[in-house]
Amino acid sequence: MKKDYNLQSILNFRIGLCMFLLLLLSIPVLYYITRNYYAEDIEDIVIHYNEKGTLPQIDLEEDIREGMLLQLILSVVTLCCGLYIVTVWISHSFWRSFEKTLKHIADFRLESGVIPPFEESDVREFNQLNRQVIGLMQNNLSSYKAQKEFTENASHELQTPIAVMQSKLDLLLQTPGLSEEQMKLIESLNEETHNVSRLSRSLLLLSKIENHQYHQQQWVDTSELLTKMERKLHEMTDKQVSLTMTEEPVRLLCNESLLESLIRNLSVNALRYGDDIKVSLTPQQFEVSDRNESEALDSTRIFERFYRSETSSKGHGLGLAIAKAICQYYQWEISYRYEEGRHIFRVQFATDGMPSSRHTQA
């Protein structure tokens, strides 16, 4: 990258350089002018008196040179000091509002939906800049909002036609005298309908999380939730599922259905791709791991929407994106790592989400 300097030092440097060159060039001119106009008469007088021998020997030329040099140096120093002071002052007062604008732009987050308060400046150009930036932010925000609403509305509007489709299939299934082939066709239609409905439900959930529609929160007994879920997992699979928890129940301040969704998505992910599933819960973190000798997943991409590794078949590629969105919503930290043949997903709870420790201290 090209090295850059701040505006003030560039100004200082360029003005200084220009002054220096101009002064350098002006020395002969000044000398000529002083000699021929300003000191001309004095010279005549000196020559005149010298001829009569009444004056001491004076070297006027040298005097002029020295005087000029002194004057020049003084004026250069004065100018430079003045310039320096002026530019420092400018950068401190005028550029301050520009730097504030810069900071506002840097801190601006589309997700927050808030336009930072720009202060009125004395400089018209900066005010213009601020106005343009505010306009730009407003445009961005409104198109971002429109896009989010679109996703939500689209998945919303899909639910009714899917419901109609589903109900027709359910009725079709009851028709007497269906052949096995027809039944199988209905079944595969059924399955696709189910997938579409699942997809739109997941998209709806994602956009709802992003639109901050889960204000409702309460202290959720996570240990109990996990125990219930483990029981269901056991009924569904022969794979080994083990659950370890701290003795004291872990309670989290969050939305119960979101927490359930997070836990379900992670455990179900493990169940789908691996064996020997281990789930653990402490007041600080929740961890799910499964044994699978395949390679480590691409940790930078697995939380992306619709990202699927080559081996994954059935998932719609939104489970981990949902898990991540939920974690972001509560400022929990979700991470993935691969260690000794195990895929490990960990959710680190924020410390202020930990009522149980605070509770015991109180």
Added chain:
Amino acid sequence: MKILIIEDERQLSDNIAIYMMQQGYLCERASTYQTALNKVCVYDYDCILLDLTLPGGSGLDILQEIRRRNNPAGVIIISAKDSLDDRLKGLAIGADDYLPKPFHLSELAMRVYAIIRRRSIPANGSNTIVFGNLSIDIFQQSIRVEDQTALTLTHTEMELLLFLISNKERTVTRQAIAEHLFGEMSDVMDDFNFLYSHIKNLKNKLKTVQCDFEIQSVYGIGYRLKRI
């Protein structure tokens, strides 16, 4: 048993009505806020299926009206808006259940059955369902025929049996069963093998008590509870 279907999507309400009528319920339909309100005020229903977004008004207002009149009908909200706020609001006003769209008709039939059953619990609190020659004790999770000793079911088997009973003589898909028993957890499974053991066990238990209904498998895509 009379059901009122308040739903503005004609096709959906038709399908629901056909399915429920096949189950032996009487069905009426209302597709706007005003007709729904009129029907609710004039007639008595055992169960009301209520969509929340209606032309002319909100389903929640109808629900409020139903409860204000001390109408004892069971109300199931069926809504495309699966928002937690609506769910809580609906249940707070006095809905008995909330079923987000889309749903399987078999699931809806199950919910209706459960509500009607709950409303007919006798005052002495015994909770026994008689189905064919079978009496099912919901609290004890047990089944028996006449004077035989009772056979205990697991929680999942009990749920499964009630689901099949509420859809008796209908084909229910494995998908619908899996969703009913395990909710969204069932989405993960690549096949429905995990259902087989539960179904097999229940089948055997019904056979053991000599129930006059049996679980038939339908081409491997679903099941049907059929009178022998």
